[in-house]
Amino acid sequence: MSPGTVAVYYGGGKLRVLDSRMKMIEVVLRCAICAFGVLAAALIGFDSQVRKFFSVEKKARFTDMKALVFLVIANGMVASYSLIQGVRCVVSMVNGAVLLDKAMAWAIFSCDQALAYLTLAAAAAAIQAAQIGQFGQPELQWMKMCNLYEKFCTQVGEGVVSAFLVCLCMVTVSSISAFNLFRLYGKAKGKS
Numbered sequence: 001m002s003p004g005t006v007a008v009y010y011g012g013g014k015l016r017v018l019d020s021r022m023k024m025i026e027v028v029l030r031c032a033i034c035a036f037g038v039l040a041a042a043l044i045g046f047d048s049q050v051r052k053f054f055s056v057e058k059k060a061r062f063t064d065m066k067a068l069v070f071l072v073i074a075n076g077m078v079a080s081y082s083l084i085q086g087v088r089c090v091v092s093m094v095n096g097a098v099l100l101d102k103a104m105a106w107a108i109f110s111c112d113q114a115l116a117y118l119t120l121a122a123a124a125a126a127i128q129a130a131q132i133g134q135f136g137q138p139e140l141q142w143m144k145m146c147n148l149y150e151k152f153c154t155q156v157g158e159g160v161v162s163a164f165l166v167c168l169c170m171v172t173v174s175s176i177s178a179f180n181l182f183r184l185y186g187k188a189k190g191k192s
Contacts, residue, residue: 022176023093029173030086036166037079043159045072049152060149067122067129068156071163074122078115078166082173105181112174119167126160 050059062068085108133145133153145153 020093022179023089026173026176027086027089027093029169029176030082030089033082033166033169033173034079034086036162036169037075037082040159040162040166041072041075041079043155043162044068047152047155047159049149051148060145060152062156065129065133067125071122071126071160074118075163075166078119078170081111081115102181102184105177105184109174109177109181112170112177116167116170116174119163119170123160123163123167126156126163130156130160 044062047062050057052058062072130153133156
């Protein structure tokens, strides 16, 4: 049997499921979350552009929009958490353990769900702020800013795309953690 296959053993009415592919996918996704989260935070956090209007210099920074500050903080948190969970996954793969106890599975599931919603909220807020910066809001007399700060807006757009990828990966990881949690509650409880 190849190492990436699912093995099912029936013994004494108990079902034992070993799924190394699921663990490998989780490790890859957590590494992707970490990389994209750091990339999004760096692209947006270090972005600035100075523009001179007559004799006044105005500097555009990510701190000028609170939605971008929220996005940078959220992606930093998710990247740190995913790094820790990625290390936990690698250690469990090396030890051969597939499932954890219920308390740990609940904790991982809860954190994954909370951070998936956090990244979704941060990405949605940043997209809304980017739309206002790109197109303005004439009804409120907010002017377009991206035609004045093109480099800044382009780099923020790249960061928002990276944050959206973090969101997609985080939703997938939270689905995996939900699967890992709820398979502990079947008629035949899985054990490692």
